Amino acid sequence: MTPNFFKDSPFKTLISFHKLIKALEEIAVTNVDYRSNYAKALLKQIEPFPEFRTGIEDLNLIHENETVIKYLLADLFPTALTNNEIKAVTIPFQNFTFNYTERFKKTLHNAGTTFDMTIRDFDEHQFYIMNCILILNTFYNQHFDFNKPLFYDIPDANGIMKHYRILYNADFMEIIPTDKAITLTPEDIDLLMDNYDNIDLWKEKFPSESWILKGFGIVSLFDASIESAISNLKSNLLKSETEQVDNTPNFETIFRSIFKVSDLQVGFIIYNEEDEKFTRPIYDDKKIGSFILHDIEEVDCKNALFGCSLKNILEQNKPFIISNVEKFTLTSGNEKLGEHLLKQNIKSCILAPVIKNDKLLGIIELVSAKPRELNSINVNNLDLILPYLVDTLERYNNDMQHQIEAIIQREYxxxxxxxxxxxxxxxxxxxxxxxxxxxxxFKEIVFKEVYPLYGQIDIKGSSEHRNETVKGDLKNQLKTLLQIFENLKSNTNLVLLEQRKFELQSFFNELDSPLKADTEQQIQRYIETEIHPILKNSKMDHECQILVEDYFEKLDEKTGLFYQSRKKFDNAMSIVNKKLAGILDKKQTEAQNIFPHYYERFKTDGVEHNLYIGASIAPNQYFDNLYLHNLRLWQLQTLCEMELEHHRLKSSLPYKLEVTSLILVFSSPISIRFRMDEKRFDVDGTYNARYEVVKKRIDKANIKGTKDRITEKEKITIVYSHNQEETEYLKYIKFLQFKNILEPTIEQFEVEELQGVSGLRAIRVKVVNVENGAMTKKYSYQDLLDELN
Known part of the structure; x- marks a missing residue:
């Protein structure tokens, strides 16, 4: 096998057996005859080769004297183990070996004559820095940890690729500085620690052949092919707590073992690509800790605190390493992040991306309370773990998407x-x-013979209130602009300024009339195109400049208009709707115990709800009209409570709002059908449509023969058609009056004719304003019967 050397190295390599020869010389003068004689014989045999002691530069000398070298190394390569151990002499990290054991020879023979044995994924950059680290650890007594395993990939006789883990023994090596060697300061060492990827820096501090590597190393291999199967077991280490067995190590135990950092802690954050935010993941119903987020739920990727620090992760998919946080904090621009970490007693850290198919999934955070424990060298150990994190995080993201879809299905x-x-x-x-x-x-989903119950609690005069707030904001904005133009002093376009003042005043006067549909849009467009350019480009004095700055600060980001009055109205509307809808939802859950029924609720300018009850909703349960009566009484009581809640609430609202309440009684059963195109239920059939017509028009109806609405603030209006409905609800009202929930006065009147609908009547009654109490008890239909009897 032809040697395959890395040519560029901080070392001038001399293969030497001087340490071994010295050991033999010590044995030769001992009193143990057989050991002494053995050593003397070996020393005599190598006398012709002074290079064995001083250092071999010509490798041919090794090949020409293989037998002598074998005898010299016999104690280190015992014959009894030659068929068991995969071992040879080497120069660490170089693809050069000799004096093989028999098993090593057989392994290479099976690989074939064309096989070139090289270390997997090991290039000249790594080779150079690994030798530099060897100098730092040996000569400078540093403790740089580079635990990345090295492998030889060697095919067997059947062509199956096997993977052998490499172990080095460097006991017989010596590192000697030459005149070219540079003496390193602690600052130089810290700089190297933070710049693993800067090969030019390492070559500057360790020039080529500035050190002598004298001696030899021993390489031992063991078959690690089975580790690929073990990796499947390792992936289980990242499962949730409920899935783990009792003796499964946790996150930090795994990482501490790999990094050899006793106090190492692990955090994690998820990258939300759509919102460009980092969020804290929830796993096994618990939030995983994060040192970046610390005590907040999410952070924008462009956050000033982290933006510069996370650039490598977001744009280059590279880890961000701080080996000494205290030193890092002293650099201008790093203060905020440094102080953020120091507050958590973090003195060194690694923030590394987790990537799948070039897509960032999240960031793993490794931190230590000790400086220099985590650095740009041992960050390479993450290569052992990231594959398992990728699978786990991808599974987490998929599970999260499924849960989100389930929530959408449930809530929307x-x-x-x-x-x-x-x-x-x-x-x-x-x-x-x-x-x-x-x-x-798919068959249509239809429920026949169900009784509808409809109710609403509406914001009184919401359209008028909304128009008034719009006009108020527009007037306030125009008035502010007119004031600015009065103070604006410009040397150019004075006629144009007067023209714009006239137009602004015209718009202001127009707002004294009823608001038209497009008035707001016209004024908005005019201000953006005609007024704002003047304010941004005109020269003005200091006083006017302050007015302009204050004006732009008051603008709403979305509309570019003043939003003060409308904001108060919108906030008040939102508070009322949320509070009342919350009461309705909570009470409706309790109402399901009366009899299972269909319920839907809508928030518009108020809260309205539909209920449908009948045997077809719950065919496995017996249905009786008693359940319908119970639900009607529940509905009336719930609207009373919603009215009372609004009464307590309105004094604290940012905008004063009144509400009106309405119940529509419809005693004839109808059918409802699920509309596939709209994904909602609707009434089915021509006759049933009458119910929908009444429902949509009734709240705007007037008392017959008057211009007064049938609804009134703090009162509940009950609309019905038949005498038995009137009798039923008068009983409910009488009962609630007895309980001091409704006031004694009852109004009864006819409702004006609606389009296609006539003969409607109504009952109206006021809710008692209880200032410091609430209805804590709800009454069933049976309670009413018992009370009346």
């Missing part, structure tokens, strides 16, 4: 749990028949 579609069974049944039919028939047609 109308497949309520009460009717989910029917969808599931249809899906099961599909799976059972899909193998026989690929053209399976």
């Amino acid at each position: 579609t109308t497949i309520h749990p009460s009717v989910y069974w029917k969808f599931r049944k249809e899906a099961q039919k599909y799976f059972q028949t899909s193998n026989q028939s690929k053209g399976y047609i």
Whole structure:
């Protein structure tokens, strides 16, 4: 086999047996005759070869004297082990070997004459730096840890590639500086520690052949092919706690073993490519720690604290290493990140990307409370672990996507749990028949003979309030601009300034009239195209400059308009809707115990809800009209509580809002059908459509013969058609009046005719304003019957 040397090296290599010869000389003068005679004979045999002691430069001398060298090395290569050990003499990290054991010879023979034995994934860069590290550790008493395993990939007689782990013994080697060797300072060593990839720096500090490597090394190989199977076991180390057995090492145990850092801690963050943010992962229902995020949930990738530091990770997919955080913090621009780490007692750290198919999945964080423990040299040990992290993180991301889809299914579609069974049944039919028939047609989901209940609590005059806030913001903005133009002093285009002031005043006066559909858009477009360029390009004095800066700070980022009044209104609307919807959702969960029923709720300018109850919703349970009456009473009580909650809430709202409440009673059963195109339920059939017509128009209806709305603030209006419905709800009202939930006064009136609908009547009653209390008890229909009897 032809030697394959790396030519460029910090060492001038001299193969020498001087340490071994010295040991033989010591044995030769001992009193043990057979050992002494053996040593004397060997020493006499090598006397003609002074190069064995001073150093061999001509390799032909080795090949010409293989037998003598074999005798000289006999104690290190015992005959009894020659067929068991895979061992030879070598120069560390060089592809040069001799004096093989019999098993090594056989291994090379099986590989074939064309085989070139080289270390896997080991190039001239690594070779040079590895030799430099050998000098640092041996001559400078450093402790650089480079644990990356080295392998020979050697095919066997059957052409199967086998992988052999390389172990070196350098006991018989000596490192000697020459006149060309540079004496390193502690600062030089720190600089090298942080610049593993800078080969020019290493060659500057360790010039070529500036050191002598004298002696020989011993290389031992062991078959590590089975480690590929063990890697499958290692991947289990990254499973969740519930999946691990009791003796499975945790994250930090694994990393500490590999990095030989006793206090090493591990953190992790997920990269959200869509939002360009780093977030904290949740695994096994627990949040994994992060030293980058520390006590926050997420951080923007462009965050000033981390942006520069994470550039290598985001743009170059390279690790970011700080071997000495205290020293790092002293450099301008690094203070914030350095202080952030020091507050957590982190003195050295590695932030390394986890990548799959050139896509960044996340960042693993390795930290230590000791400086220099983590550095640009031992970061290479991550190569042992990253494959398992990639698989684990990819699985985590996939699981997360499935959970997100499940949440969307649960929270944003109308497949309520009460009717989910029917969808599931249809899906099961599909799976059972899909193998026989690929053209399976899904049946429509229909529930027949169900009783509807509709209710709403609406923001009174929401459209008028919204228009007034829009006009208020527009007037305020125009007034501010007019004030700026009054103070604007410019030497050019004075006529144009007067023209713009006139136009601004015209818009301001126009807002005294009712707001038109496109007024806001017209003013917005005019300000952006005609006014803002003047403000940005005109020369102005200091006082006017302050006015302009204050004006731009008040603009909303999205619209470019003032948003103060509308923001108060929108916030108030959001607070009311969220609070009332929360009460309705919570109480509705309790109402399912009355009888399973379909429920849907919408937030618009208020909160409205639909309920459907009937035997077809829960065919395995007996249905009786008693359950319908119970649900109607529950609905009335819940609206009372929502009214009371608004009464408590409105004094603290940023914008004063009143609400009105409405219940529509419909005693005839209807059918509802799931609309596949809209992914929601709707009433089915021409007759049932009458119910929908009433539902959409009733809240805007007036009392018959007047211009007064049927709804009024702090009152609940109950709309119905038949006498039995009136009788039923008057009983409910009487009962709640007795419980001091509704006031004694009851209003009854007819509702004006709606398009295609006539004969509607209504009951209206006011909710008692309880300032410091709440309804803590809900009453069933049976409670009502017991009370009335």
